[in-house]
Amino acid sequence: MIFNILWFLFLLSLLYAIVVRTPQKLLKKFLKQQALSRKRLALWIIGYLLLLFGAMVFTASPVKETKPSERKKQVQAQIPTQKANPTPSQKTQPTATALTPTGTYHPPALDISGYPGLNKVLINASIKPNADGIIFTNNEKQQWNFCVAIINPDSSPSNWYEYDFGSIPAGQSYTVQWSQLSRMDGTVYTNYSNEAKIIELNCDLDANTTGFARFHY
Numbered sequence: 001m002i003f004n005i006l007w008f009l010f011l012l013s014l015l016y017a018i019v020v021r022t023p024q025k026l027l028k029k030f031l032k033q034q035a036l037s038r039k040r041l042a043l044w045i046i047g048y049l050l051l052l053f054g055a056m057v058f059t060a061s062p063v064k065e066t067k068p069s070e071r072k073k074q075v076q077a078q079i080p081t082q083k084a085n086p087t088p089s090q091k092t093q094p095t096a097t098a099l100t101p102t103g104t105y106h107p108p109a110l111d112i113s114g115y116p117g118l119n120k121v122l123i124n125a126s127i128k129p130n131a132d133g134i135i136f137t138n139n140e141k142q143q144w145n146f147c148v149a150i151i152n153p154d155s156s157p158s159n160w161y162e163y164d165f166g167s168i169p170a171g172q173s174y175t176v177q178w179s180q181l182s183r184m185d186g187t188v189y190t191n192y193s194n195e196a197k198i199i200e201l202n203c204d205l206d207a208n209t210t211g212f213a214r215f216h217y
């Protein structure tokens with residue numbers, strides 16, 4: 001009796017393994033293979049579409065043809081050019097304090113203070129005082145504009161004497177009378193004192209540059 005029962009249970013478990021477990025395993029394996037196949041298929045499709053898109057873009061983009069003149073310029077640009085020896089006018093100007101007579105170069109006015117934001121340079125001017133006043137001569141080849149004559153410019157603005165006048169054309173002179181020089185309070189300058197003084201002329205060379213000339217008198 002017991003043997004029959006055990007034999008029955010063995011047959012039942014064998015039947016369960018054949019009928020239930022084996023089909024489940026086969027189904028899972030089949031589904032897994034199908035998923036891998038679908039993944040490979042999707043990758044192949046995506047790769048093909050990307051390849052097709054790249055080919056379309058490459059064939060659609062126009063090829064830029066280089067004109068003969070442009071090719072010539074490109075070839076010339078690749079050929080190293082030899083530096084020519086600088087001419088005397090191209091050489092760096094000396095940094096000496098002497099003024100150049102032509103007016104093409106102005107040394108910096110290092111001793112002049114104030115005038116923020118402007119380029120301060122030295123100009124080639126002749127300053128000759130006499131009994132009547134001061135004769136300022138422009139020895140350069142350009143006109144000076146908005147000129148100002150100042151007596152003792154290193155003193156405070158309330159103490160120096162000045163006279164603002166117009167322009168001095170190139171190669172010409174302008175005379176400032178002693179009586180035209182005055183202080184801010186209206187005091188007129190008199191040339192009776194033998195005290196040493198400095199006469200300054202400053203004029204605009206351009207919108208950003210002011211030229212200065214001084215004479216000890």
